[in-house]
Amino acid sequence: MKIGFIGVGLMGGPMAHNLLKAGYELKVFDLVPALLKPLIQDGAIAVDNARLAIEGVDCLITMLPASEHVLKLYLEEEALLDHIDPKTLVIDCSTIAPDVTKTVADAAAKQGITMLDAPVSGGTKGAQDGTLTFIVGGSATGFEAAQPILSAMGKNILHAGDHGAGQMAKICNNMLLAIHMAGTAEAIQLGVNNGLDPKVLSDIMVQSSGRNWSLELYNPYPGVMETAPASKAYQGGFKVNLMVKDLGLSQQAALLSHSSTPLGALARNLFNLHAAQGSEQLDFSSIQRFYKPK
Amino acid sequence: MKIGFIGVGLMGGPMAHNLLKAGYELKVFDLVPALLKPLIQDGAIAVDNARLAIEGVDCLITMLPASEHVLKLYLEEEALLDHIDPKTLVIDCSTIAPDVTKTVADAAAKQGITMLDAPVSGGTKGAQDGTLTFIVGGSATGFEAAQPILSAMGKNILHAGDHGAGQMAKICNNMLLAIHMAGTAEAIQLGVNNGLDPKVLSDIMVQSSGRNWSLELYNPYPGVMETAPASKAYQGGFKVNLMVKDLGLSQQAALLSHSSTPLGALARNLFNLHAAQGSEQLDFSSIQRFYKPK
Amino acid sequence: MKIGFIGVGLMGGPMAHNLLKAGYELKVFDLVPALLKPLIQDGAIAVDNARLAIEGVDCLITMLPASEHVLKLYLEEEALLDHIDPKTLVIDCSTIAPDVTKTVADAAAKQGITMLDAPVSGGTKGAQDGTLTFIVGGSATGFEAAQPILSAMGKNILHAGDHGAGQMAKICNNMLLAIHMAGTAEAIQLGVNNGLDPKVLSDIMVQSSGRNWSLELYNPYPGVMETAPASKAYQGGFKVNLMVKDLGLSQQAALLSHSSTPLGALARNLFNLHAAQGSEQLDFSSIQRFYKPK
Amino acid sequence: MKIGFIGVGLMGGPMAHNLLKAGYELKVFDLVPALLKPLIQDGAIAVDNARLAIEGVDCLITMLPASEHVLKLYLEEEALLDHIDPKTLVIDCSTIAPDVTKTVADAAAKQGITMLDAPVSGGTKGAQDGTLTFIVGGSATGFEAAQPILSAMGKNILHAGDHGAGQMAKICNNMLLAIHMAGTAEAIQLGVNNGLDPKVLSDIMVQSSGRNWSLELYNPYPGVMETAPASKAYQGGFKVNLMVKDLGLSQQAALLSHSSTPLGALARNLFNLHAAQGSEQLDFSSIQRFYKPK
Structure with a gap:
């Protein structure tokens, strides 16, 4: 063939x-x-x-x-x-x-x-x-x-x-991925800012209803998961600018179909703001840095 | 004892x-x-x-x-x-x-x-x-x-x-839960509004990086998961007003610790708006209805 | 001619x-x-x-x-x-x-x-x-x-x-209008929920730094301004579905130009959610109703 | 006396x-x-x-x-x-x-x-x-x-x-101020990213329905208004950390009164993220920088 x-x-x-x-x-x-x-x-x-x-x-x-x-x-x-x-x-x-x-x-x-x-x-x-x-x-x-x-x-x-359903399903998936990745970063940072250990908190949430792909397989907080991009200075993985592209496609689809995606729209803006701060080439879990007090 | x-x-x-x-x-x-x-x-x-x-x-x-x-x-x-x-x-x-x-x-x-x-x-x-x-x-x-x-x-x-770490970890977990539940509802509705089948889309995302506890065990779209509250008119389960309470605690903690939780803050507002529309006593996965075009 | x-x-x-x-x-x-x-x-x-x-x-x-x-x-x-x-x-x-x-x-x-x-x-x-x-x-x-x-x-x-600058300027203007209209509705409702009189609060904000076109000429709270659509059951004026259209254009332009407009994106979603609740044909200041506890 | x-x-x-x-x-x-x-x-x-x-x-x-x-x-x-x-x-x-x-x-x-x-x-x-x-x-x-x-x-x-109405009215006013300041910054940046001149765009919006106190008296874009903090490297004026404090009070009041303030909540997070990037001591109109592509 x-x-x-x-x-x-x-x-x-x-x-x-x-x-x-x-x-x-x-x-x-x-x-x-x-x-x-x-x-x-x-x-x-x-x-x-x-x-x-x-x-x-x-x-x-x-x-x-x-x-x-x-x-x-x-x-x-x-x-x-x-x-x-x-x-x-x-x-x-x-x-x-x-x-x-x-x-x-x-x-x-x-x-x-x-x-x-x-x-x-x-x-x-x-x-x-x-x-x-x-x-x-x-x-x-x-x-x-x-x-x-x-x-x-x-x-x-x-x-x-x-036709188009493959694209649409991928866009929906990646929008949801961006939401739970940024949400995971927010939740961990909120815990850390209040004295929790990021690894202990992650372990607890993985065993509870907060569980999601980002938390379980791709933890965005440095040091929690040895093999994750977060523990390698956010090198490799899925780059911020590609996530921004996919989130843009989701928002374009939302506009065309008169859909409401407030969290998806906010996620697109958060990743876009993060990209604009010079993080375009980092792995997308680097959104954790966006939340970190300097 | x-x-x-x-x-x-x-x-x-x-x-x-x-x-x-x-x-x-x-x-x-x-x-x-x-x-x-x-x-x-x-x-x-x-x-x-x-x-x-x-x-x-x-x-x-x-x-x-x-x-x-x-x-x-x-x-x-x-x-x-x-x-x-x-x-x-x-x-x-x-x-x-x-x-x-x-x-x-x-x-x-x-x-x-x-x-x-x-x-x-x-x-x-x-x-x-x-x-x-x-x-x-x-x-x-x-x-x-x-x-x-x-x-x-x-x-x-x-x-x-x-002391307090139990409360804090629970609050972080439930904030993350609210974010991926609402995010899951958004993603499914975006797919449905674009012609996808909610069950097929859910199956695909469960096998992909969109996977999360809400999607996998508590699907918010009616009919996708027989045993979920969504398939029982959102009766039983974890009520919207309790989720609003927990999200309020997360935002109070964010204010006190100068933390940024844009998605968590938006989730609190979305569930609060949903509650104010008469959904206080429904299961929290009823946030799906909030996104549904009338 | x-x-x-x-x-x-x-x-x-x-x-x-x-x-x-x-x-x-x-x-x-x-x-x-x-x-x-x-x-x-x-x-x-x-x-x-x-x-x-x-x-x-x-x-x-x-x-x-x-x-x-x-x-x-x-x-x-x-x-x-x-x-x-x-x-x-x-x-x-x-x-x-x-x-x-x-x-x-x-x-x-x-x-x-x-x-x-x-x-x-x-x-x-x-x-x-x-x-x-x-x-x-x-x-x-x-x-x-x-x-x-x-x-x-x-x-x-x-x-x-x-070429195109007329469209672009109008889109920017209307995005800003939507933001301060919804923001005005939020601020007034927050005051009312805390016991303030909407007219007294509006008068104070008009004399202060909260002042904006929506507050001053088009108050969204019923009864505050006799001639505004808000006091005529939100009839006439600029319809919600037209505002949703213009906000969609602003978001399309933001996507194409890699711009971040978190408030604009949220405003588009709030008006879209409001429209989906059956308010498409009302004046856009009816966003006040969206915030009102039922 | x-x-x-x-x-x-x-x-x-x-x-x-x-x-x-x-x-x-x-x-x-x-x-x-x-x-x-x-x-x-x-x-x-x-x-x-x-x-x-x-x-x-x-x-x-x-x-x-x-x-x-x-x-x-x-x-x-x-x-x-x-x-x-x-x-x-x-x-x-x-x-x-x-x-x-x-x-x-x-x-x-x-x-x-x-x-x-x-x-x-x-x-x-x-x-x-x-x-x-x-x-x-x-x-x-x-x-x-x-x-x-x-x-x-x-x-x-x-x-x-x-009692308390003075505080409440001030909080409502400053929440609205933060919303239209950030909204103004977004609108101007969206225009600039699409080739518009910030001064021409500001002039048009001041004459149109986008008009608000921030745009008219306190333009956040450097160079548009000679006397504004924006044209003095955001020195003087009302500092970001004070705006973050007032936005925190508005969100605390929203939580206590079960109010929905999605734009106010997002504004608080945007200013808090901006503050965390080292802008605490700048004038609050420096939120313009937050939106600027680097």
């Missing part, structure tokens, strides 16, 4: 490696040619432009930074949808606005092309280890066809619903 | 029952005499005032509604601390302001009395089933002495630190 | 009347033909489609509900920009997203057409009385050319800067 | 000077003796303790930092109320919690003493120039008796209602 893969940066690169490892033939393209080299060494065929990446493949996977890149590639500048063979399964793994996803998927459907949105969570480490979670939107048959391919790159392959 | 128990309402009543069941002798008192009857039938000795409840007991347990009742009983009107035998272990299970707890415990220490704050979580069901969590503040020896007694009423007995 | 006028609803209708009154010749169009009748009686020429409205006019004014209508009219379905004589001064009075305004104005510039964004404030009453405020974006020469025309419909004609 | 004056710091000092200037005889006391010297030079009699300051005076004025100092002076350590001649008019100008004010005023009433709460606004400059605003709580006869005295120190003497 032949796969075209466009966008092989920090996330796409290791994902493509895992596909090669699983035995797939790969045609790869990226606007930054240097990114293609390690994949060529592993057996991928590098091509010179996006159109060449779709020739003769059974499946196209794209992993791009933002909505505008996806629009340009599929509909505008490159207009790939006008050139893709309808038998090709198209999977966009970018995290973008659900309404953009729907626009592109609708255009694909008009050409008879099966398209899925399959944004991931798990970060660069998950991409390298092949343990990503894919949250997939699109038809049931498309989802079924994509499963073996996605399984070569990830551990959990979840079907959220129709 | 003889125990005095003051305050045998919705929580204190079943807690006292469990002590009787475990073989403790009980002297019970409540301002509402009718509450004493079922305990008398189970073998407790009812007394006519608070002072009689402390005579000849090895341990005194109190379970009162709010800070002012604790102040009145121990320091002001009843001034129990002036009459308690210093060998008596005093355990206050009320959820009150940590600074009030410290004031009372300091006064107790001056009299040579060992006092613990041991607020609970687990609600009336936990009280009945003897599965409460006790979050305890006070000395290590006091904590050790209290363990067998508390174990007759609860499952998890956690030591948070010195 | 001949003017084409497209969109003669609640706002556009009285604005067109005032132009007729000032002696301008008018060609009018609206998708709802019934709206054209009263203007025909006053001497306007009604035309059957948008293209006819631009034939032989010196100036085109449009007053449309939202971004998508402006895009459709100028660039997409009707593509008016392809047909407008470059000598025509084009003034869009709609309140829409600044980035959409810029897209349209840039396209106009490519055709050599001078275009202005000139969103208004003052509501239907201002439109009828000819006392609107116009906040104008575009070139200085365009602004100068537009002044006599806009003066026939309004009292204050303000130049905010280049 | 003889006046006792306790607390002659940054605010109380110049206030006492103005009383001397107006011809009143003054007995002054402060825990920091050095503060008494300049007043002695102006003709005041310095005394060695608080009790001496109330001997033989017609009126007692106190200006203390916080609730606990007022409690100590009148009810606890010094217990002045047990020693004050009932004919003495007592005026507390401190800004403290309204419930503490009521406790003290109730105790005064039991002794037959007329007491007023008369917190001020106007800052140290207003204190020096004698242009303070006094917001007074207490009986109408007390208010009348106090007017000539307060007029020697201030320009606006406003009667808010019964």
Whole structure:
């Protein structure tokens, strides 16, 4: 089975490696040619432009930074949808606005092309280890066809619903993640400011109703959890600017659907204020610092 | 071993029952005499005032509604601390302001009395089933002495630190709980408003980084979790007005300690607005309704 | 001087009347033909489609509900920009997203057409009385050319800067308005809940540093100001759903420009929650009700 | 007429000077003796303790930092109320919690003493120039008796209602001030981030419905208003830590009265976060910096 893969940066690169490892033939393209080299060494065929990446493949996977890149590639500048063979399964793994996803998927459907949105969570480490979670939107048959391919790159392959549902579910998840991460940081700091030990307090809350993913697996207070980014000066992990991007997508979706997300909106602003203080490149659990009295 | 128990309402009543069941002798008192009857039938000795409840007991347990009742009983009107035998272990299970707890415990220490704050979580069901969590503040020896007694009423007995630390840890926990409950409701409603199925979305987030206690064990969206209050018209459970009270305690502690808790402050206001719309007596997961477009 | 006028609803209708009154010749169009009748009686020429409205006019004014209508009219379905004589001064009075305004104005510039964004404030009453405020974006020469025309419909004609600056300034203003209106409602309710008289408190704050437009000219508490919507069951005035729309535009602009607007974001959510409780058609000062204990 | 004056710091000092200037005889006391010297030079009699300051005076004025100092002076350590001649008019100008004010005023009433709460606004400059605003709580006869005295120190003497109403009205006013100051900073920064000139935008909003005291008299953006603290590196004016204190009082009052103040609560947290970043001693309009991208 032949796969075209466009966008092989920090996330796409290791994902493509895992596909090669699983035995797939790969045609790869990226606007930054240097990114293609390690994949060529592993057996991928590098091509010179996006159109060449779709020739003769059974499946196209794209992993791009933002909505505008996806629009340009599929509909505008490159207009790939006008050139893709309808038998090709198209999977966009970018995290973008659900309404953009729907626009592109609708255009694909008009050409008879099966398209899925399959944004991931798990970060660069998950991409390298092949343990990503894919949250997939699109038809049931498309989802079924994509499963073996996605399984070569990830551990959990979840079907959220129709076109755009993958994006939407990921956005909802990450908004909730941001809320409980910042909430966890607030609760621990409140305890510390009142004389509690952050580790003892964390242990108590993990055994109580305050329990959440951030508290249990990703404690934001330095020293509580040895392996967490918090104990490594917030290096690595999921960067603040990426969380700000995802929170922005959640707020855009809230505006379009007339939804109220007061906590989500506040979380977006807190992370944005934190980013503006020079923390863009730190792990997002560094929001703990935002609460810390200087 | 003889125990005095003051305050045998919705929580204190079943807690006292469990002590009787475990073989403790009980002297019970409540301002509402009718509450004493079922305990008398189970073998407790009812007394006519608070002072009689402390005579000849090895341990005194109190379970009162709010800070002012604790102040009145121990320091002001009843001034129990002036009459308690210093060998008596005093355990206050009320959820009150940590600074009030410290004031009372300091006064107790001056009299040579060992006092613990041991607020609970687990609600009336936990009280009945003897599965409460006790979050305890006070000395290590006091904590050790209290363990067998508390174990007759609860499952998890956690030591948070010195006087007031039990209250403080509970307050931090419940603030975090309110944040992820409201955050979960927001995330699900945002998904639903954008065409997602609440159950599918919940399943995906439980398997992802959005996971938290509210989402996993207490889903606020009706129909997602059969046994949750949300699927029983938000009857039973932990009432909105009690959550508002605990969030108020967290904000009071934040003000006194110059802490920033923007999400906690907003959560307090959201639950207070929700309560003011006539939802005081509903389970706190009914915050879902607050987000629902009418 | 001949003017084409497209969109003669609640706002556009009285604005067109005032132009007729000032002696301008008018060609009018609206998708709802019934709206054209009263203007025909006053001497306007009604035309059957948008293209006819631009034939032989010196100036085109449009007053449309939202971004998508402006895009459709100028660039997409009707593509008016392809047909407008470059000598025509084009003034869009709609309140829409600044980035959409810029897209349209840039396209106009490519055709050599001078275009202005000139969103208004003052509501239907201002439109009828000819006392609107116009906040104008575009070139200085365009602004100068537009002044006599806009003066026939309004009292204050303000130049905010280049293309889109009119929209942007209006959005900033209305976000600030929403914040101090809701803030005023909070402050008064806090006082009332603590025994203060709303009128006495309002008088004190108007003479102090709490003073703001909402408090002084548009008091949201019923009975304080006889002529305010608050004293007329919140009928008339500027509707909640329009404020929600403008707050949405402010949040969209904040997302695009990576700006932090925590109070603006919260205000948008408070008004949106208020709207969802069935208050969409009330005056926006009805946010007071949102804070009132039931 | 003889006046006792306790607390002659940054605010109380110049206030006492103005009383001397107006011809009143003054007995002054402060825990920091050095503060008494300049007043002695102006003709005041310095005394060695608080009790001496109330001997033989017609009126007692106190200006203390916080609730606990007022409690100590009148009810606890010094217990002045047990020693004050009932004919003495007592005026507390401190800004403290309204419930503490009521406790003290109730105790005064039991002794037959007329007491007023008369917190001020106007800052140290207003204190020096004698242009303070006094917001007074207490009986109408007390208010009348106090007017000539307060007029020697201030320009606006406003009667808010019964005991505690002065505090309450000031708290409401300052909460609203904080909201529109931070809101103004957000709106201007949003405009600037989108290419608007801060002065042009401010001028437009002052002429529109965004108008408020902060925007008009105290513009927070550097350079817009030459005389504002913003144009003097935020030196002088009303310090961030004092605003944080007043916002704390508003939130305490909101908790006690079960009021919802989501914007007020968020404003308190924003100013507290800003203070924690090292801005405690800057003028409160420096909240503009909090929003500025670094």
